[in-house]
Amino acid sequence: xxxxxxxxxxxxxxxxxxxxxxxxxxxxxxxxxxxxxxxxxxxxxxxxxxxxxxxxxxxxxxxxxxxxxxxxxxxxxxxxxxxxxxxxxxxxxxxxxxxxxxxxxxxxxxxxxxxxxxxxxxxxxxxxxxxxxxxxxxxxxxxxxxxxxxxxxxxxxxxxxxxxxxxxxxxxxxxxxxxxxxxxxxxxxxxxxxxxxxxxxxxxxxxxxxxxxxxxxxxxxxxxxxxxxxxxxxxxxxxxxxxxxxxxxxxxxxxxxxxxxxxxxxxxxxxxxxxxxxxxxxxxxxxxxxxxxxxxxxxxxxxxxxxxxxxxxxxxxxxxxxxxxxxxxxxxxxxxx
Ligand code: NAD
Ligand code: UFG
Numbered sequence: 001x002x003x004x005x006x007x008x009x010x011x012x013x014x015x016x017x018x019x020x021x022x023x024x025x026x027x028x029x030x031x032x033x034x035x036x037x038x039x040x041x042x043x044x045x046x047x048x049x050x051x052x053x054x055x056x057x058x059x060x061x062x063x064x065x066x067x068x069x070x071x072x073x074x075x076x077x078x079x080x081x082x083x084x085x086x087x088x089x090x091x092x093x094x095x096x097x098x099x100x101x102x103x104x105x106x107x108x109x110x111x112x113x114x115x116x117x118x119x120x121x122x123x124x125x126x127x128x129x130x131x132x133x134x135x136x137x138x139x140x141x142x143x144x145x146x147x148x149x150x151x152x153x154x155x156x157x158x159x160x161x162x163x164x165x166x167x168x169x170x171x172x173x174x175x176x177x178x179x180x181x182x183x184x185x186x187x188x189x190x191x192x193x194x195x196x197x198x199x200x201x202x203x204x205x206x207x208x209x210x211x212x213x214x215x216x217x218x219x220x221x222x223x224x225x226x227x228x229x230x231x232x233x234x235x236x237x238x239x240x241x242x243x244x245x246x247x248x249x250x251x252x253x254x255x256x257x258x259x260x261x262x263x264x265x266x267x268x269x270x271x272x273x274x275x276x277x278x279x280x281x282x283x284x285x286x287x288x289x290x291x292x293x294x295x296x297x298x299x300x301x302x303x304x305x306x307x308x309x310x311x312x313x314x315x316x317x318x319x320x321x322x323x324x325x326x327x328x329x330x331x332x333x334x335x336x337x
Pocket of ligand 2: 218231
């Protein structure tokens, strides 16, 4: 199948492109490179020996999408392109609704016009909201959201649900990611956030490599075993495999929702200690106030993905850390070395 991967030059998209190529699919990437790197795609070409055409363009640009659908025989779309920094979304809500909601709307309009009705969407565990019991299971309703980023994901889920109801020819898979970390085991591609990292793992990795002086742990007074927040971290390669497996589900029209996580919770302090143990690097840290909007603890019930997609997260925490560290230590400045 030829797959359009929007946001394919970013963290999860680039790893998914590798696994799609390895599975025998052809890929075309659409990315405006606002948080992605063309270099990632060049490295993927060297790694796989396959070509990865990049259309540098914006997912909100209908003309660019129409031209892309004319130029390539796209059979399905995996839609990663979006903005993802929670704090920034509070300061710039319009940018988030424009890129994440309007971007998906324009993409779906272009897909419908091109007769392509198979879509996998990057959703998030954040749509369950603060009141959902853990582990999160897909039968729970979407909850209230606490920032424009989360709201934009919930709005897109609703948009796609309505679209699929109105036209049952659409096949839509909503993948609710938990916390992806890690990197390709080769060390040639990985997570390369622009500016100060928002997420825990790239922050720790940049402290370890000497780019940042210390980690701030946001709160140690939560009602968890050690007082720090607990998350379900999964290897980005497992997450990428989940997308390849989700493509099979697109054969059946309908709306399909899956959690992609390991089912295991890891605290911030567990992560710091595990990183030190696996890499031999010391991670200086201080405890800082809680970060607004953080939940104490959540993890996935991923049984449905196992049952229906045959998907499971196989890679453990030590492998996630070792692969992150290989990427970061071999590419201290990310793709800009
Ligand atoms: P990323 O920022 O590394 O990748 C997103 C890519 O989309 C980037 O390459 C960026 O340049 C591109 N992009 C952004 N706006 C665009 C636009 N208007 N037009 C074209 N391209 C555009 O982020 P990621 O971590 O790879 O996340 C991918 C998707 O998964 C996002 O939708 C994100 O919200 C979602 N998600 C991520 C996480 C996580 O923890 N990383 C968790 C849940 C959901
Ligand atoms: N944390 C720190 N210090 C940091 C960064 C993070 O202590 O410098 C803590 C946070 O407070 C939180 C934990 O590490 O307790 C994980 O934080 P991340 O920012 O890495 O991840 P989040 O769980 O907040 O959010 C991530 C993505 C969202 C996505 C969500 C789904 O950023 O896009 O996972 O699980 F919606």
